[in-house]
Amino acid sequence: MAIKYSRQREAIKEFLCTRKDHPTADVVYANVSRIYPNISLGTVYRNLTLLADMGEIQRLHLGDGQDHFDADTSEHYHFVCQKCGRVIDLQMESIERINELAGVGFDGQIAGHITYFYGVCGECSADGSKSAG
């Protein structure tokens, strides 16, 4: 099954590249719909999965029920705000070495890890009231 070009997939990728938050499939759908009003949600899901399988984007499971997508595939970590739900990229030094710590005394092969940090983001720390929407 060779992959063929599709304008919808290109638009989805382009949209993701413009965003630094990490949108869910329905947010992608809402935005790409402005360019292709007839695009279907199934097409969005199919292409997000395709792009992730090709390694062009990253799929994030953050435990909030919906998958998030990130056009930045370089090694980096994420922060999830417990108040507003925002997902923020962290610039932090590598913690790859935790793989070796995990491997000590373990009889399998550690291939990698999934880590995300949580807490309260800068904006929510500032105004003490805001809550998730």
Place this chain on the structure above:
Amino acid sequence: MAIKYSRQREAIKEFLCTRKDHPTADVVYANVSRIYPNISLGTVYRNLTLLADMGEIQRLHLGDGQDHFDADTSEHYHFVCQKCGRVIDLQMESIERINELAGVGFDGQIAGHITYFYGVCGECSADGSKSAG
């Protein structure tokens, strides 16, 4: 809404305590059904959520579509086998300090992190064929 005792909840908690793998709700249901044949899946979900909210058990989002539950609420990390899907407790030294690394140059409050490791478990490394079920 004060919490009242329930035999079903006790049985769910007891079952979880006997297990070191980290069963999903339907596995809990299947097993507790042997003691309370009329228990309903909704009761299992409700009590798992209750126990997790009370801090008596831990809910794990491992990105495989189903939540897993762990009666061990002490600080420890998990390994997920990419071949057989097994979830294994890791005995490893604390990596709590990654919270501070994440906080460097970040303007919010880091409260904690979720980490799990993946790769191939000891058993699957041994026999090269096995796949997830």
Place this chain on the structure above:
DNA sequence: TCAAAATCAGTAACGATTACTGTTTTATTA
């Protein structure tokens, strides 16, 4: 320009989980 294959839009189905409803248990008070 033609044909094969991939992709599409639209819709139905799926699986995990949650919500609803009338009945049963639990806990309290008499």
Place this chain on the structure above:
DNA sequence: TAATAAAACAGTAATCGTTACTGATTTTGA
């Protein structure tokens, strides 16, 4: 012990994110 209110129950329906299906449209290479 009996009465009562509140919580939990079983059973079922609904929800929600996601995937699968179908016949029409696009892409691509000859």
